[in-house]
Amino acid sequence: MGFLSFALFMLLLLCVLEFVSAQPKTEPLEVDAMNKIIDHWNLRRKVNLNIDPCIQNASWAPETANPRIACDCSATVCHITHLKIYALDIYGEIPQELFLLTELMDLNLDQNVLNGSIPPAIGQLSKMQYLGLGINNLTGPVPAELGNLTKMISLSFSSNNFKGTLPPELGNLTSLQQLYIDSSGLTGPIPQELSNLKSLQTLWASDNGFTGKIPDFLGTFTQLKVLRLEGTNLEGPIPSSFGSLTKLEDLRIGDVGGSDTSLDFLENLTSLSILSLRNCRISGQIPEHLTTLPNLKILDLSFNKLTGPIPASFRNSASLQYLYLGSNNLNGDLPTDIIGSALIALDVSFNPLTGNIPTYRKDISVNVVGTSINDVNLDNEKASQMLHCLQGNNTNCRTKNPSTSFSVNCGGVEKVSADGIKYDDDSEMMGAASLYTSTNNQWAVSSYGIFISNPSGPRYIAQTDSQITNTLDSELYKTARVSPNSLRYYGLGLENGVYRIELHFAEIQMDDDSTPSWKGLARRLFDVYIQGERVIEDFNILNEAGGSKKALIKTFEANVTNTVIDIHLFWAGKGTCCIPLQSTYGPLVSAIHVSQVSEFKVSSSESDRKRVGRIAGIVIGCVAVFVVIGSVVYLWRAKKEPAHMRVHNESPRKD
Ligand SMILES: *[C@@H]1O[C@H](CO)[C@@H](O)[C@H](O)[C@H]1NC(C)=O
Numbered sequence: 001m002g003f004l005s006f007a008l009f010m011l012l013l014l015c016v017l018e019f020v021s022a023q024p025k026t027e028p029l030e031v032d033a034m035n036k037i038i039d040h041w042n043l044r045r046k047v048n049l050n051i052d053p054c055i056q057n058a059s060w061a062p063e064t065a066n067p068r069i070a071c072d073c074s075a076t077v078c079h080i081t082h083l084k085i086y087a088l089d090i091y092g093e094i095p096q097e098l099f100l101l102t103e104l105m106d107l108n109l110d111q112n113v114l115n116g117s118i119p120p121a122i123g124q125l126s127k128m129q130y131l132g133l134g135i136n137n138l139t140g141p142v143p144a145e146l147g148n149l150t151k152m153i154s155l156s157f158s159s160n161n162f163k164g165t166l167p168p169e170l171g172n173l174t175s176l177q178q179l180y181i182d183s184s185g186l187t188g189p190i191p192q193e194l195s196n197l198k199s200l201q202t203l204w205a206s207d208n209g210f211t212g213k214i215p216d217f218l219g220t221f222t223q224l225k226v227l228r229l230e231g232t233n234l235e236g237p238i239p240s241s242f243g244s245l246t247k248l249e250d251l252r253i254g255d256v257g258g259s260d261t262s263l264d265f266l267e268n269l270t271s272l273s274i275l276s277l278r279n280c281r282i283s284g285q286i287p288e289h290l291t292t293l294p295n296l297k298i299l300d301l302s303f304n305k306l307t308g309p310i311p312a313s314f315r316n317s318a319s320l321q322y323l324y325l326g327s328n329n330l331n332g333d334l335p336t337d338i339i340g341s342a343l344i345a346l347d348v349s350f351n352p353l354t355g356n357i358p359t360y361r362k363d364i365s366v367n368v369v370g371t372s373i374n375d376v377n378l379d380n381e382k383a384s385q386m387l388h389c390l391q392g393n394n395t396n397c398r399t400k401n402p403s404t405s406f407s408v409n410c411g412g413v414e415k416v417s418a419d420g421i422k423y424d425d426d427s428e429m430m431g432a433a434s435l436y437t438s439t440n441n442q443w444a445v446s447s448y449g450i451f452i453s454n455p456s457g458p459r460y461i462a463q464t465d466s467q468i469t470n471t472l473d474s475e476l477y478k479t480a481r482v483s484p485n486s487l488r489y490y491g492l493g494l495e496n497g498v499y500r501i502e503l504h505f506a507e508i509q510m511d512d513d514s515t516p517s518w519k520g521l522a523r524r525l526f527d528v529y530i531q532g533e534r535v536i537e538d539f540n541i542l543n544e545a546g547g548s549k550k551a552l553i554k555t556f557e558a559n560v561t562n563t564v565i566d567i568h569l570f571w572a573g574k575g576t577c578c579i580p581l582q583s584t585y586g587p588l589v590s591a592i593h594v595s596q597v598s599e600f601k602v603s604s605s606e607s608d609r610k611r612v613g614r615i616a617g618i619v620i621g622c623v624a625v626f627v628v629i630g631s632v633v634y635l636w637r638a639k640k641e642p643a644h645m646r647v648h649n650e651s652p653r654k655d
C-alpha cells in the first residue's frame, strides 16, 4: 500500500512538472483515444504512455521507435500525426478510437494479425498520406471511404482476406505514388476510375482474382517504375499502350490468358532491369531491340509461344544475368556465342532447338532439357541420352536395362523409409538454371528461376530441424526442394507401363504456430503436372495437410510410353510473396516415389509420338486455356478430379 501511494505521488509530481514546462499540450481527445488504442492492443508494456504522448524527446517519437507515436506541435496544441505499430502481432479489430486521431498522416499497422473489417470511418482521416494495413487478417470489403483520403501518397492492403471488388472511389486518390494490393483477396474487374491514378510509380497487384482485360489505362501511368501483375485472372493481350511506360524498371506480368501479345511494345522501355512475362501467350519472334536494353538483368519469357531463332546479339549485353526462354517454340541452332559478359544462367529447355551445345564459360549454368541440342558437356552422357526421350520428335526411345521404380529424397541425403524404400540423395546445390542427374541414372531434376526480390535469401533447398507429424518418416520431410518458378523431376530409362507416383509434401517454410502471428498468414500455391497433364491446381500444402510440418502424400497414376516420366511443379503466380521472408513462394516437394503398377503393350509408334509431343508442348496451352474459362467452371473443375487421371487422396500414415 505504501509503495502504491508513493508511486501515485511520483506520477502526480511528474504531471505537475509536465504542466509547468513550456511544452504545448496535446489535444485531450487524442490523448484519451491514444490511451484506449494502446490498451486495446495490449501495448502498454511496450510504450509506457503515462505522460503526454507528444512530450518533447519522448522515447516513442524517433522514427526508429516501434511502437512509434509522433506529433505536430507547431500550433498552440499538439496533434498526433504518426502512429506505427509494425510487426508486433497485435490482434483483434481496428478500434473506433483510431478515427479520433484526425490529424494522422502516417499510419503503419503492417504485419500484424488484425481481423474484422476496415471501418468506413477510415474516411475521416483525411490528412492521411501513408497508410499501411498490409499483411494482416482483415476481412470484409475494402471500404469506398478510402477514396476520401485524397492526400494519400502510399497505400497498402496487401496480403489480407478481403472480399469483393476494388472500390472505384480509389480513383480519387490522385496523389497516390505507391499502391500495394497483392494477395488481398479481391476479385472482379479493375474499375475504369483507377485510370486517374496518374502519379503511380509502384503497383503491386499480383495474386488477386481480378477479371477482364488488362486495362489499357495502365499504359498512361507514365511515372510507373514497378508493375507486378502475376497470378490474376486477367486476360491479354498486354495493351500496346504499355509501350509508353518508358520509366519501367521492373515489369512482371504472368499467367495471362486471352489473346496473344507480341514483344513489340517493349521497344522504348529502355529503363527495364527486370522483365518477366511468363506464361502470357507471347507470340512472334524475340526482337533484336530486346538484346540491347542497357540495364536488363533478368529476362524471363518462358512458357510462351515465341517462335524463330534466339538472337545471337544477346552476347552484346553487358548487364544480362539471367535469361529464361524455356517452353516456347524457338528453333534453329543455339547460337554458339550468345553469352554476354554478365550472364549467370541460361535456360532454353523445351524448345525445338538443334545443334551442339557450344562450349561456354564454366561458371554458367545452362539447361537444354527437352531440346534436340546435343549436350556434349553434360557430365553424365547416359542420362543425357535418356533425357533426349523428352524431346518432341523422339519417337523410339529404347533402354537396355529398364528400371521400374525410383525414389528421391528431394533436397536431402539418402534415406531409407520405415517401409524399407531407399530414397536417393538429392542434396546437390542447384542454381538459377540447373539440371542434375542422379548417379544411378534413374532420374534427373531441373529447376529454373531466381528468387528475384531476395537473390541471396532463400535457397533452392528448404530445411527444418522440427519434427514432422502424421508420418513415420519425419526425416524424409525435413528437407525439400523449392523453386521460384519451375521444378521438374524426370524418371529415366523406365520400362513402359502404368506407374504410380507418390508425391510427399510438408510445409516447412511457412509456420502456423499456436500463437497468432503475421508469420502464420502465408499462402503457398502451385500446380502439379504429370506427363504434361495438370493433376493439381492451386495446391496449398499447409491447408491440405491441416497445418505446417505435417506430412501429406498425394498419389497419382500415369502411363510411361517413352521410357520417361515428367513430374512438373509449376508456380502460376499465386500465393503470398513475402511471408515470413521476402521471396517465400513457389513449388516445394519433400520426396518422390514412383513405381510400376503394370505393364502394357504399346500399340504403335504413332501413339508414342502423340504422348511425348504432349509432354513437350501441352503445358503452355493447358495453363493458358484454363485461365480463359470462367470462374464458375473454375470452381467446378477445381473440385472435380480430371476424368482421365485417377487421383487418390491418400491419408498420411499415422505415427
Ligand atoms: C531534447 O533533445 C535536444 C537535443 O537532442 C535537447 O537540446 C533538448 O534540450 C531536449 N529537450 C528536453 C525537454 O529534454
Ligand SMILES: *[C@@H]1O[C@H](CO)[C@@H](O)[C@H](O)[C@H]1NC(C)=O
Binding pocket: 091, 092, 093, 115, 116, 117
Ligand atoms: C477477431 O479475433 C478475436 C480473437 O483474437 C476474436 O475474438 C474476434 O471474434 C475476431 N473478430 C472477427 C470479426 O473475426
Ligand SMILES: *[C@@H]1O[C@H](CO)[C@@H](O)[C@H](O)[C@H]1NC(C)=O
Binding pocket: 120, 121, 122, 123, 124, 126, 145, 148
Ligand atoms: C471525408 O473527409 C471530409 C473532410 O475532408 C469529412 O468531413 C468527411 O466526413 C469524410 N467523409 C467520410 C465518408 O468519411
Ligand SMILES: *[C@@H]1O[C@H](CO)[C@@H](O)[C@H](O)[C@H]1NC(C)=O
Binding pocket: 147, 168, 169, 170, 171, 172, 193
Ligand atoms: C470519388 O469517386 C466517386 C466514384 O468514382 C465519385 O462519384 C465521387 O464524386 C468522388 N468523390 C470526390 C470527393 O471526389
Ligand SMILES: *[C@@H]1O[C@H](CO)[C@@H](O)[C@H](O)[C@H]1NC(C)=O
Binding pocket: 243, 244, 264, 265, 266, 267, 268
Ligand atoms: C518508340 O519511340 C519512337 C520514337 O518516339 C516511336 O516512333 C515508336 O512508335 C515508339 N514505339 C513504341 C512501340 O511505342
Ligand SMILES: *[C@@H]1O[C@H](CO)[C@@H](O)[C@H](O)[C@H]1NC(C)=O
Binding pocket: 352, 354, 372, 393
Ligand atoms: C529431330 O531431332 C533431330 C536431332 O536429333 C533434328 O535434326 C531434327 O530436325 C528434328 N526434327 C524435328 C521435326 O524437329
Ligand SMILES: *[C@@H]1O[C@H](CO)[C@@H](O)[C@H](O)[C@H]1NC(C)=O
Binding pocket: 113, 115, 137, 139, 516, 517, 518, 520, 521
Ligand atoms: C485469420 O482469421 C481466420 C478466420 O477468419 C482464422 O481462422 C485464422 O486463424 C486467422 N489467422 C491467424 C494467423 O490468426
Ligand SMILES: *[C@@H]1O[C@H](CO)[C@@H](O)[C@H](O)[C@H]1NC(C)=O
Binding pocket: 557, 558, 559, 600, 644, 645, 646
Ligand atoms: C493409360 O493408358 C491407357 C490405355 O493404354 C488408358 O486407358 C489410360 O487412360 C491411360 N492413363 C492415363 C493416366 O493417361
